[in-house]
Amino acid sequence: MATKKQIYAVLASTVIAAPILFTSPVSAGANTNTIFSKLERQLSVNRIIKDIERLSMDELLEVNKDNARVTGFEGEHEAARYIQGQFDKLGLSTDLLTIDNIDGFIDEGSTCTVDESSITVKTMTYSQPTNETLEGELVYAGLGRVEDFQEGSLDGKIALIERGEISFGEKAKNAYAKGAKGVIIYNNTSGMLNGTLGSLEESKVPTVGMSSEDGSKLVDRLEAGETVKASLKVDTQVRKDSYSYNVVGEIAANKGVKNPQTIVIGAHFDSVSCPGANDNASGTATILEVAKLLSQPQIKSKLQYNVRFVAFGAEEIGLIGSKEYVDQLVKSGEAENIAGMINLDMVGTGDKLVTYNLNDSADHKMTDIAETSIKELGYTYGGHYNSGSSDHAPFEASGIPAVFIQVDKDPYYHTDEDTVDKIDPFNIEMTSKVVLDMVMDMNNKKPQKLDNKIQKTDMLYENQQMPRQ
C-alpha cells in the first residue's frame, strides 16, 4: 500500500501540474492533506521533550523528582497549573476541575531481610508504614482467604501470602484480623509484585509485594518445617483528604458549523512515586504540542469539530480523574455528542505503536481510525489489545468510542528509572503525527450522526481487577 508520504509526493507534483485541484471547494480531502503536511513540518519534537523534562525534573517541581507528580501532592498540583497556563497561552478556553477526597500516598521505599540477606520488596500502595524495623517469624497463609489461616493467632508474626483470587486489601485485612504485624504478598507469575490495597481505609498493616521466585523459596523452607525469621521496614508519606485536578483546554469548531461534535484528546499527568517521564509526562507533553498546532488561526478556522484536550489527574490511584470527568459528561448529556476519545499514555519508550480498547464489545471506531493512520504513515503497528488500565476505560465503559494509543514497551515502568533520557524522539514524532492525522482524517469527512450507547459509569469494570488481585 502507498504510504501517506508517497501520496504527498504525488500530490506535490500534481500541484505544479494542476493547481486548480486545490482551489476546488469539493476537494476537501486534498485540502486537509495539505494542512496535515504543514502540521507535520511545524511539529517540534524538541518542544515536547522540553515539556517532558519540565514535568519530570526538579526545576518545575517543589518536590523531589523521584516523587514528581504524585496524585494529591504539590508536584501534581503544580503540573496542573503549568498545563492550564500552556492552554491559556494558546488562547484555548480552559477549565481547572477539582477532584476531591483524594488520599495521596508516597512510597519512600521498603526493605526486607531474611538471614541477614536482603530480599527486594515493593511497598503496596496505601500500606501502613512500620516506623521502626519489624522483626517476626514468617507464617505461610496460602491465598490469605479467611479459611487459609491456621488455628491460633499470628500475633507478632509476618504473614506470607500468595497473590490470587481475592484482592490484596482483603488478604492484608484477613492477616491483620489474625494479629499479623506485617504482610508479604508474593507474585503468582514471574517477577516482582507491584500493587495497591485500594484505599487508606483498607490499610491496616505494613504490606509489601515480593517476586514469585523469592516468595516460593521462602514457602518451600516453611513447608519443610523450618523457622524463618524476617525483618521488614516500610517508609511512606500520606496526604489524607487531599485533592487533584482535571485540566481542560478546548479549541472551538469553526463558528459556521452547527452543533459541532467534540473530539476529546486526553492524557493523565499524575505519576506514582517516580519521575514519570514516560508515564505520563510523554502523553501530556504530546497533547500540549498537538493543541499548539491545532490552535493556529488558519487551522482552527477549518475545524468541523470542537477539539477538547483533557489532562487527567488521579489516574494512578484508579482512573479517578477520568471517571469523574466522564460521570459529568454523562450527567450533562454531553457524552452523546463526543465523536470519540484518543488517550495517550506512555508514548516515549519502546519501538512500536499499539492500540487498546476496554474490551471486545466496546465501539472500535476510533481504533480503526488510529490503525489506518498508523499504517498510512508507514509506522510499525504492534497490534491491538484489551486493557482497562488507563483513561480511555471510563469513556468506553459509558459508551463513548475511544482508543488508547501507547508505544510498547517500557522496561522502566513505575520505577525511578522512568526519566527523560529514556524517551526516544522518534516515538514522540510518531505518536504526534498519528494523532494529528486522525483528527485531520475525521475532519476531512462529513461528521456522522452519533449513536453512542450511553450508560451510567458507577462501575468497577467487570473484566478488570481493580484493585489488582
Ligand code: BES
Ligand atoms: N500507564 C499505566 C498503564 C499501562 C502500563 C498501560 C503499561 C500500558 C502498559 C497507568 O498509568 C497505570 O499504571 N495504570 C494502573 C491501573 C490503574 C487502574 C490504576 C496499572 O496498570 O496498574
Ligand code: ZN
Ligand atoms: Zn500511566
